[in-house]
Amino acid sequence: MSKKNPEYDFKWCPGCGDFGVRRAIEWALIERLENSAKPIENNVVVAGIGCSGNLVHLLEGQQPYGIHGVHGRSLPIAFGVKMANPDLNVVVVAGDGDFLSIGGEHIGPQAARNLNICAVVMDNGVYGLTKGQSSPTSKVGAITSSTPFGKIEAQADPLELYLTHGATFIASGFSGQPRELAQLITRGMNHPGFAMVHVQSPCTTYNDFFTEMKGDAKNGIAPLIKPISEDHDTTSKESAYNLIRQPGVPIGVIYEDSSVATLDQKVVDIRSKARLKGAEDLLAEFSF
Amino acid sequence: MIKGNDAISIGAIAAGLNFYIGYPISPATTILLFMERNLIGENKFVYQVASEIEAITGLIGGGFAGKKAMTATAGPGFSLMSEGIGLAWMSEVPLVIVDVQRGGPATGLPTKTEQSDLMSCMFPAHGDVKVPIIAVGTIEECFYGAIKALNWAERYQGPVILMTEMSLAERVQNIKKPDLSKISVESRETYAGNNGYKRYAGDGMSPMPIPGQPGAYIANGSEHDDVGDTTHLASRHIQMTERRFNKIELLKENEFESQNTNSSICIVPWGGSKGPALEAFNQLKESGVDIGFYYTMLLNPLPPKMLEDLKSKELVIVPELNFQGQFSSILRSEGVNAVSITQYTGLPFKVSYLVSEIQKLCNTKVK
Numbered sequence: 059m060s061k062k063n064p065e066y067d068f069k070w071c072p073g074c075g076d077f078g079v080r081r082a083i084e085w086a087l088i089e090r091l092e093n094s095a096k097p098i099e100n101n102v103v104v105a106g107i108g109c110s111g112n113l114v115h116l117l118e119g120q121q122p123y124g125i126h127g128v129h130g131r132s133l134p135i136a137f138g139v140k141m142a143n144p145d146l147n148v149v150v151v152a153g154d155g156d157f158l159s160i161g162g163e164h165i166g167p168q169a170a171r172n173l174n175i176c177a178v179v180m181d182n183g184v185y186g187l188t189k190g191q192s193s194p195t196s197k198v199g200a201i202t203s204s205t206p207f208g209k210i211e212a213q214a215d216p217l218e219l220y221l222t223h224g225a226t227f228i229a230s231g232f233s234g235q236p237r238e239l240a241q242l243i244t245r246g247m248n249h250p251g252f253a254m255v256h257v258q259s260p261c262t263t264y265n266d267f268f269t270e271m272k273g274d275a276k277n278g279i280a281p282l283i284k285p286i287s288e289d290h291d292t293t294s295k296e297s298a299y300n301l302i303r304q305p306g307v308p309i310g311v312i313y314e315d316s317s318v319a320t321l322d323q324k325v326v327d328i329r330s331k332a333r334l335k336g337a338e339d340l341l342a343e344f345s346f
Numbered sequence: 347m348i349k350g351n352d353a354i355s356i357g358a359i360a361a362g363l364n365f366y367i368g369y370p371i372s373p374a375t376t377i378l379l380f381m382e383r384n385l386i387g388e389n390k391f392v393y394q395v396a397s398e399i400e401a402i403t404g405l406i407g408g409g410f411a412g413k414k415a416m417t418a419t420a421g422p423g424f425s426l427m428s429e430g431i432g433l434a435w436m437s438e439v440p441l442v443i444v445d446v447q448r449g450g451p452a453t454g455l456p457t458k459t460e461q462s463d464l465m466s467c468m469f470p471a472h473g474d475v476k477v478p479i480i481a482v483g484t485i486e487e488c489f490y491g492a493i494k495a496l497n498w499a500e501r502y503q504g505p506v507i508l509m510t511e512m513s514l515a516e517r518v519q520n521i522k523k524p525d526l527s528k529i530s531v532e533s534r535e536t537y538a539g540n541n542g543y544k545r546y547a548g549d550g551m552s553p554m555p556i557p558g559q560p561g562a563y564i565a566n567g568s569e570h571d572d573v574g575d576t577t578h579l580a581s582r583h584i585q586m587t588e589r590r591f592n593k594i595e596l597l598k599e600n601e602f603e604s605q606n607t608n609s610s611i612c613i614v615p616w617g618g619s620k621g622p623a624l625e626a627f628n629q630l631k632e633s634g635v636d637i638g639f640y641y642t643m644l645l646n647p648l649p650p651k652m653l654e655d656l657k658s659k660e661l662v663i664v665p666e667l668n669f670q671g672q673f674s675s676i677l678r679s680e681g682v683n684a685v686s687i688t689q690y691t692g693l694p695f696k697v698s699y700l701v702s703e704i705q706k707l708c709n710t711k712v713k
Contacts, residue, residue, distance in 0.1 A: 065582065066575040099541065099562050104407070114564055115575050121541070123557040124564035125410060126576070128433050131403040134395070138407020138415075139557065141391045142365055146411065146557055167396040325391065334387040337360035337526055344348045346523035 068112050075233030075259030075268070079180050080113050082231075083149065085240035086247060087122065090147065098122055102139050106132040106152030106161065108187045110180040110259075113151045130160030133168050136175050144322035147247055150177035155185045158194040158214055169223040169252050174320040176246035176253040180233070181216065182261035190264035202264070217302045220254045221295065221313060227253035228298070228313040232283050233260070234272055238309065245311060251320050258283070258307055271307065286310030348521060350488040350514035351418075354444060355380040357492030358416055360524075361531050365413035366392045367404050369423060372456040373515040374446040377418035398423035402430030402443070409439040410565050412536075412556040414496055418444035421454060421463060424470070431505050432471030435590060437565035438546070438554070440499035440506075440534055444492075447511040447617075449692045458692030459512035461617050462668035467507045468646055468676070474587055478502065478597050479645040481509035483620030485519045490529075491643050497532040502593040503554055509645070511618045511667075513694045537561040544572035549585065550592045594647055602642035602652040606631065610660040611708055612638030614684070616645060616673050619665045619695055626665075626700035635708060645673070648680070656682045663687060663707055665700055 070076050087101060094100075101122035105111035107129035114124040127135050132150045140148045152161065157179045168175075184202060185191040191204035194214035201208055220228050227249040231239040239257060246253035260268040273281030284306045291297040298313040319327075348356075355377050358366075366385050368378040378394060385392040391408070395401050401417045408415040419427065424445050434441055447463045449455030467479050478498055482491040488510060495508040537543055537553040537560075545555060545563035555561025564574030569586060571577045605627070606612075615623035620641055627639045640656065642649050656662050656677065662684040664674040671686030678684050687703045689695055 063571070063573070063575050065571045065577040065579060067578060068576060097560075099560050100558055102411075102557050112576070121562045123555075123562045124566075124574070125407070125437070126564055126566045126568060126574075127403065127406065127437075128429050128567050131399065131430070134400040134403040135407040135410075137395075137400070138365075138367070138404035138409075139411045140407075141393065141404075142408040142411035142413045142415075143558055163397070164400065167400065329386055329388070332383075332386040335384055337356055340356045340359060340384060341523065341526070344352070346348075346521065 066115055068115065070109060070112070071263045073262040074109070075182060075261070076110055076113060076180055078233035078236040079178065079239065079257055079259055080116055082236040082239035082243055083113070083151070083178065084117060084119055085236070086243040088119065089240070089244055090247060091120070096147070100145065101147045101149065104132045104136040104139065104148060104150050106130065106156035108153040108156050108185070110151055110153035111156065130156055131164070132156065133161060133164035133177065137168060137173055140173060140175050141322065141325070144174065148175040149247065150175060152177065152179055154179060154181040154183065154195045154216070155193045158216060165219065166223045169220070169225045171321040172226055172251040172318050174251055174322060176243065176249070176255060178243060178255045178257060179216065180257050180259040182259050182265055183267065184261050184265040186261045186264055196265070215302070216256050217312060218299070220256070221298055221302065225254045226251035226315045226318050229255045229311045230308050231255060231257045232271055232307070232309055233257055234268065235309070242311065249314065250316055251318055283307045283309050286312065347518050348485060349516055349518045350485050350510060351376040351446070351516065352380055353485050353488035354492045354508070354510065357489040358442070358496060359385065360526055360529060361493040361496035362414045362533065363416055363496060364390045365405070365408040365415040366417065367395050367401050367408070368417045368419065369395055369398050369401050371420045371423045373448055373512045374418040374420045374423070374444065376515070377444060398426040399430065402427040403433070405441045406430060406434050406437070406439050409434070409441040410437070410557070414500065415440070416442040416444065416496070418446060420446045420448050422452065424463065424466060428471050431477065432473060432475055433567040434505040435471065435475050435477065436567045438503045438590070439565060440503050442495045442499050442506050442508055444508045444510065446515045447509065455692045457512065459618065459694060460667050460690065460692060461511060461619065462672065463509065464645070464668070464672040464676070467509055470507070476591070476594070476646065478504070478506045478594065478647065479509060480506065480643050481617040481645050482514065482643055483615070483617050483641065485514065485517065486521045487643055488514060489524050493529055493531070497530070498597050500532050500534040502596045503534055503551055504593065509617060513618045545574060546570060546586065546589070547572040549589050551596060598647050598650055599644060600649045600651045601644055602640060602649045604638065604640045604652070604655070606638040607655060609636050609638035611636070611663065612640055612656070612659055613663050613665065613704060614640045614656065614677070615665050619667060622695040622697050622700055623665045625697045626704060629697065629701050630704060635705070637704070637708065653680060653682070659683065661685065661707065663704055665695055667694070
């Protein structure tokens with residue numbers, strides 16, 4: 059609501075990758091409105107804390123519901139929303155620090171449950187809002203405000219992490235290609251299960267790797283991003299591991315398994331095994 | 347014959363509970379187990395999550411999406427919920443946390459009883475927060491207290507803490523069968539207009555929109571304006587802080603028990619110390635001691651009439667199972683001349699001990 063709201067005083071830096079991610083999410087929401095009979099209020103955006111989380115306030119156009127919670131907890135909040143009302147389309151927006159560091163413990167359980175949501179992670183390899191500290195995806199040796207002598211711990215590999223935890227949809231995108239990214243987010247939203255869309259979203263102030271991603275032919279810099287070839291088998295975990303382990307950043311859908319039941323389906327299945335009871339039935343089980 | 351944790355579980359279900367998530371922890375686990383067996387059916391959800399952090403933040407998602415949401419935990423789990431409780435207070439999401447008290451800080455005494463979480467429950471989070479508290483003292487109160495806790499959460503749209511303790515949780519007792527036709531169940535006031543709603547406008551409780559229905563807003567843990575966008579304006583922080591505290595006024599009720607209210611000295615137990623304190627009171631009264639008795643399970647906000655009475659007393663004696671005298675400290679901050687009789691053995695009070703300690707305090711006062 060930024061355009062209309064003078065009280066809201068947060069701004070992304072000029073050129074921030076998150077602008078592209080925001081646009082892609084807006085387009086994916088618009089496409090969803092056009093292709094489903096569900097109104098905008100059927101969508102909930104659950105945001106983490108950091109530059110990325112502010113996306114929930116900066117969305118333009120029709121406004122979905124939002125939660126801007128506490129640091130690292132976007133996934134369990136989204137779990138609560140989705141399981142309260144499985145009819146809602148729930149989208150998580152978070153950054154690499156929020157999602158992979160403080161919130162890292164929540165990825166495994168939600169993947170194991172196959173919670174039917176789409177999580178969009180904006181990876182800028184740095185803590186931007188707190189001014190440039192090392193994050194799980196900062197490179198080894200990176201000089202940041204909190205690693206003045208170079209980062210000494212290993213760089214996390216988010217795509218391999220999601221795959222190992224059992225996410226049933228994994229896509230990799232780039233903020234500099236919002237049209238393509240919107241398509242990946244749409245596929246993630248439509249996927250029946252736990253969908254991860256991991257986005258390279260450079261920080262122009264503290265970790266600008268835009269040129270590294272995009273490449274610069276004039277100066278002989280080859281692009282790191284590589285569109286995933288059409289013959290990649292998205293249904294094979296082995297192919298997915300092989301793809302991720304090659305140099306560069308694959309762009310597109312890495313893995314997709316629509317055969318696993320979602321958590322909300324499994325919860326419905328349990329009802330047939332139990333005798334349904336109200337308070338009066340429960341009281342009747344005790345002697346008074 | 348029913349135990350405290352089962353009475354809480356059925357009470358919550360009678361109040362319309364339809365969303366329960368929790369993590370195993372003594373002595374709260376039996377509430378999770380009860381729900382896993384019984385909170386099943388259309389529009390109901392129960393789940394064992396991966397931690398208390400997942401429990402409280404998942405509860406916020408459930409409450410935000412329109413559910414009557416509850417979890418139960420004990421000290422260590424409650425500590426992990428601190429930040430999430432602040433988020434529920436800040437974003438105005440109804441939910442109930444049952445704190446089944448055990449002994450000590452950290453892992454402490456997992457299988458012993460104590461009443462040492464009162465300060466933590468009343469001030470569970472950083473910043474200006476004071477959470478409504480209902481503390482039950484008998485097995486029957488476990489049932490009715492759970493109903494009231496859910497009603498309060500719905501009424502003021504925020505977190506409510508239901509305090510119980512180890513000595514009640516697993517105590518099996520014969521009680522009068524609750525009459526479900528006589529309980530009153532409340533549900534939050536929901537918003538029924540169009541999109542473009544200002545969810546946080548005004549100085550007090552306002553109708554809450556539910557996702558899926560028009561009225562989209564952002565439930566925000568950062569200080570926010572009336573639509574839920576983050577702001578740092580002093581005028582907004584003043585308005586919203588006052589709004590959050592004003593809502594507590596909706597919970598002020600004059601529900602308390604009292605005997606011999608003309609006496610200038612009275613006994614005021616809380617929680618599970620009610621039983622031994624009431625017995626001690628009866629023995630002292632029979633032996634001719636001029637003493638009064640007050641009790642409520644509504645610890646925040648306290649019943650206004652009871653607080654007014656207590657302020658007029660020469661001495662208020664609070665038997666409580668903690669070292670610091672937590673409830674008497676709260677009463678003193680409200681202007682009551684209160685002292686505690688404390689015990690921190692991990693066991694409930696013995697009546698004979700209370701009789702002699704109360705007698706000593708009375709004698710000192712008379713001299």
